[in-house]
Amino acid sequence: MTDPQPRSEKPSRTSEPAMIEAIGLCKFYGAFAAVNDVSFRVNKGELVAFLGPNGAGKSTTMKLLTGYLSPSAGVARVAGHDMATDRLAGSEKLGYLPENGPLYPDMTPHSLLEFFADARGLTGSKKKERIETVIDLCILSSVVYKPISKLSKGFRQRVGMAQALLHEPDVLIMDEPTAGLDPNQIAEVRRTLRRISEEKTILLSTHILQEVEAIASRVVMINEGRLVYDGSVKNLDADGQGLDAAFHRLTRASVAET
Numbered sequence: 001m002t003d004p005q006p007r008s009e010k011p012s013r014t015s016e017p018a019m020i021e022a023i024g025l026c027k028f029y030g031a032f033a034a035v036n037d038v039s040f041r042v043n044k045g046e047l048v049a050f051l052g053p054n055g056a057g058k059s060t061t062m063k064l065l066t067g068y069l070s071p072s073a074g075v076a077r078v079a080g081h082d083m084a085t086d087r088l089a090g091s092e093k094l095g096y097l098p099e100n101g102p103l104y105p106d107m108t109p110h111s112l113l114e115f116f117a118d119a120r121g122l123t124g125s126k127k128k129e130r131i132e133t134v135i136d137l138c139i140l141s142s143v144v145y146k147p148i149s150k151l152s153k154g155f156r157q158r159v160g161m162a163q164a165l166l167h168e169p170d171v172l173i174m175d176e177p178t179a180g181l182d183p184n185q186i187a188e189v190r191r192t193l194r195r196i197s198e199e200k201t202i203l204l205s206t207h208i209l210q211e212v213e214a215i216a217s218r219v220v221m222i223n224e225g226r227l228v229y230d231g232s233v234k235n236l237d238a239d240g241q242g243l244d245a246a247f248h249r250l251t252r253a254s255v256a257e258t
Contacts, residue, residue: 017043017044017080018041018042018043018044018077018080019042019043019044019046019078019079019093019170019171019201020041020042020065020077020078020171020173020201020203021040021041021042021075021076021077022038022039022040022041022061022064022065022074022075022076023039023074023075023076023077024037024038024039024073024074024075025037025038025039025061025064025065025071025073025074025075025076026038026071026072026073026074027057027060027061027064027069027071027072027225028072033225034057034060034225035057035060035061035064035071035222035225036057036224036225036226037074037226037227038057038061038074038222038225038226038227039074039227040220040227040230042171042201042203043201044170044201045201046201046202046217046218047193047197047201047202047204047215047216047217047218048202048203048204048216048218048219048220049204049205049206049211049212049215049216049218049219049220049233050062050203050204050205050206050220050221050222051206051207051209051212051219051220051221051222051229051247052207052221052222052223052251053207053223053251054207056222056223056224056225056251057222057224057225058175058205058207058222059098059099059175059205060225061222062096062098062173062175062203062205064076064083065078065083065173065203066078066083066091066094066096066173067083067084067087067090067091068096070084071084077090078090078091078093078094078171079093079094079170079171081093092167092169093169093170093171094169094170094171094172094173095164095165095166095167095169095171095172095173095200096164096172096173096174097157097160097161097164097172097173097174097175097177098175099175099176099179099205100179101160103148103156103159103160104148105147105148105149106147106148106149107147107148108144108145108146108147108148109135109140109143109144109145109146109148109151109159109162110131110135110144110145112148112159112163113131113134113135113162113163113166114127114131116163116166117130117131117166120166120167122166122167130166130167130168131166134161134162134163134165134166135162137162137165137192137195137196138158138159138161138162138165138192139158139188139192140155140158140159140162143155152185153180153181153185154181154182154184154185154186154188154189157177157178157181157185157189158188158189158192160177161174161177161189161192161196165196165200169200170200170201171200171201171202171203172196172200172201172202172203173202173203173205174202174203174204174205175205176205176206176207177189177193177204177206178190178206178208178211179208186211190211190214190215193215194215197215203220204216209243209244209247212233212243213233213243216233217232217233218230218231218232218233219231219232219233219236221247221250221251223250223251228250228251229250
């Protein structure tokens, strides 16, 4: 079956350094391939949407990129650091927000940020400055001394973003940051992401196509563990039928070819 869209196109910022690289990434569980020969790069200053249906391998790929899983084959790099062999150095450049990231419900956002600042080795005026900065960036001042258990899911997501940004990482990887939020909460998180993207390189996993149109300019899509598209949002909808139609077309084509 002929794929109606190109599987890959050259990124527009080819002169920029790659901040996230997947090179032939594979993850096997016995005979099952959760991720199979996935390669792409995210250049400095890009906000890239990472798409795919449920079970496509998005979360596994992100865990490989962040060093939480070791690849069966291939290489994952963050800011030039191999996340299998040089994870600590890579982690200094990386902020990671997993889906439903764990928070300590009895803590307040402020006490949680102090805890993570201590864990990251921040002290004195630098610690104070970074906590104040992420509280402002993620708009947490109204809830900063309330128990996390009392916060809405939208505020908890922003607390998670704040701790991921605390150590000034160059790269931010997020897995479904707006999953389960109501429309008002989604709008707030999107506004936060736009502010963050002015200074950071972001890879955002989602299966919500409206998210892509709202905040991303480029898409990487996988299905059944394989790369099926890497290119601009505009070219993904080149025939004008909408992202939903393009998504279904590409994922169906992938299934048919296997």
